[in-house]
Amino acid sequence: MANETTSASPATTTPGFVLERGEAVPELIGRHQDFLIVTGLGGTACDVGAVAGDGAHVFSLGGAMGAACMIGLGLALARPDKRVLVVTGDGELLMNVGALATIAIKDPANLAILCVDNGHYGETGWQKSHTSLGVDLEKIAIGCGVRQTCTVAGTGDIAYGARLLRGGNGTSFVVLRVKPTEPPAFKRNFDASFCRDRFRAALQQTQA
Amino acid sequence: MATQHETGWQHDLYDLLRRKGITQIAYVPDAGHSILIDRSLADPDVHSIPLTTEEEGVALAAGADLGGARAILLMQSSGVGNCINMLSLIKGARVPFLTLVSMRGDFGEGNPWQFAMGQATEAVLAAMGVICLRIERREDVIPVTSAALTMAFKSGQAIAVLLSQRLIGAKPFD
Numbered sequence: 001m002a003n004e005t006t007s008a009s010p011a012t013t014t015p016g017f018v019l020e021r022g023e024a025v026p027e028l029i030g031r032h033q034d035f036l037i038v039t040g041l042g043g044t045a046c047d048v049g050a051v052a053g054d055g056a057h058v059f060s061l062g063g064a065m066g067a068a069c070m071i072g073l074g075l076a077l078a079r080p081d082k083r084v085l086v087v088t089g090d091g092e093l094l095m096n097v098g099a100l101a102t103i104a105i106k107d108p109a110n111l112a113i114l115c116v117d118n119g120h121y122g123e124t125g126w127q128k129s130h131t132s133l134g135v136d137l138e139k140i141a142i143g144c145g146v147r148q149t150c151t152v153a154g155t156g157d158i159a160y161g162a163r164l165l166r167g168g169n170g171t172s173f174v175v176l177r178v179k180p181t182e183p184p185a186f187k188r189n190f191d192a193s194f195c196r197d198r199f200r201a202a203l204q205q206t207q208a
Numbered sequence: 209m210a211t212q213h214e215t216g217w218q219h220d221l222y223d224l225l226r227r228k229g230i231t232q233i234a235y236v237p238d239a240g241h242s243i244l245i246d247r248s249l250a251d252p253d254v255h256s257i258p259l260t261t262e263e264e265g266v267a268l269a270a271g272a273d274l275g276g277a278r279a280i281l282l283m284q285s286s287g288v289g290n291c292i293n294m295l296s297l298i299k300g301a302r303v304p305f306l307t308l309v310s311m312r313g314d315f316g317e318g319n320p321w322q323f324a325m326g327q328a329t330e331a332v333l334a335a336m337g338v339i340c341l342r343i344e345r346r347e348d349v350i351p352v353t354s355a356a357l358t359m360a361f362k363s364g365q366a367i368a369v370l371l372s373q374r375l376i377g378a379k380p381f382d
Contacts, residue, residue: 038271059274064297067267071297074271074279077232077255082275096267098260106257192301199274 014119014132014180016153021116021178024152025087026051028114028162028176033057035085035112036075036203040068040092042123042183044116048087049186056202062190066096069113073103076111076171079203083110085165090117090131097140103171104145112165112172120180141173148172217349218243221308224350225280228357232257232272232279234265240310240376241282262287263294270303278361281307285314285329285370286322295336298366305338305366306356314373329370338366344374 025047029035032052039045041061052058061067072086093100093115103111119132131137138151148168152161152175164172189195222244225233233248234257235241248256259265265281272279283291288309298305312319313326330340339359343352349371356367 036274038274061297063300064267064294066263067270067294067297070264070267071271071274073257074232074268074273074277075275076271077257078272078275078277096261096264099264099267101260102257102264106255192297196270196274196301196303200276203274204276 014128017117017119017132017177017179019153019155019176019178021047021118021176021181022050022184024155024158024176024178025114025116027158028152028165028174029085029087030162030166034083034166036079036082038068038071038075038084038086040088041065042089042092043118044068044087044089044092044183045188046183046186047116049188050184054189056198059195059199060188061092062188062192065092066099068092069096069099069103072111072113073099073106073108076108077106080108080110082203082206083112083166084108086111086113088113088115089122090115090119090129090137091121093137094130094135097137100141100144100146100173104141107145107147107170109168109170113174114161114165115173115175116178117175118178118180122180122182126180138173138175146171146173149174151175151177153177215243217346219247220350221353222247224353224357226251226254228278228354228361230278230280231255232268232277233282234259234268234279235282236260236262236265236284236287238282238284238310240284240371241308244282244308262290265307266291266294266298266305269305270297270301273303278304281305283307283309285309285311286325288329288332288368289325292332292336295338295366299337302364303366304360304364306360307338307368308353308371309368310371310376311373316373333368336366338368340368340370342370342372344372346375349375
């Protein structure tokens with residue numbers, strides 16, 4: 001069960017969703033220790049877990065769907081000395097898509113959002129999400145005023161996407177289009193209070 | 209026009225929040241919070257954060273807490289309903305949380321649409337584990353909010369301070 005990233009799902013692949021998440025996410029994140037990371041509650045918690053393990057610099061949701069981007073904003077404003085990476089899915093982002101508007105007007109330069117877009121709700125039976133029915137999250141982000149955006153749909157886009165996540169003149173937003181396949185297997189800690197305390201304690205130790 | 213005497217408590221309230229280390233002020237605009245919002249916009253040492261929906265502010269508060277900062281959410285009682293599931297984050301992660309809620313559907317309300325959520329506000333917050341402290345009189349604003357700040361940021365509780373329509377004034381019926 002170490003790697004399920006290539007296993008088939010009941011979902012039919014939508015044209016344009018061809019990358020393997022198990023390969024593309026680690027390549028985009030690179031050195032995970034460079035970030036404070038907030039993840040969504042489904043596959044993205046496992047994507048990051050496969051890269052960073054059960055690390056103190058990661059806070060993953062187990063519920064409260066739609067929270068990830070705004071947790072990232074609060075954290076980025078609180079710690080301008082650190083780089084904050086939100087890794088979320090298309091379904092989680094769509095649930096609170098207005099957060100992109102709120103984030104764009106604050107535009108913290110130390111915040112990056114990576115949306116792993118498989119066009120489906122993988123946790124609940126692979127129902128299609130709006131992004132396989134024509135909704136383009138990068139265009140929404142642009143319309144909100146996010147200035148640093150890109151869509152990574154092929155291996156040739158990964159290097160540019162990785163650069164955007166690591167810096168720029170404002171918040172960056174990267175959509176990664178992937179096949180609707182199972183995320184990497186990862187057993188995560190669902191004790192949110194423990195994870196919150198651990199995250200804060202580890203961060204406090206790095207206080208300048 | 210409101211007189212200085214009528215709005216003075218809102219300036220005192222802002223000063224109290226700042227003295228207690230609040231650096232992120234998030235809100236969906238409401239007339240009852242307009243002075244706090246204007247003060248936050250004019251304050252170079254706080255992040256003044258307009259939201260598209262109130263639940264964004266709940267998640268923002270959790271992020272601020274992860275980073276060692278203190279946030280507050282300003283909203284109208286109608287916005288409390290928009291926060292319900294997001295409060296799972298506050299309860300589950302035991303995030304210190306403070307919201308100031310300006311009440312509608314309350315004392316002297318003239319818009320019948322406001323009553324459903326206004327009258328459900330306390331029950332909904334209590335059901336999600338948020339302790340409600342209600343203020344009816346100007347002289348209670350500072351002592352009650354001081355107590356709320358202690359309960360939230362020293363004891364790690366989730367607190368809602370409800371500013372009643374008797375305090376902030378209902379729109380007159382004409």
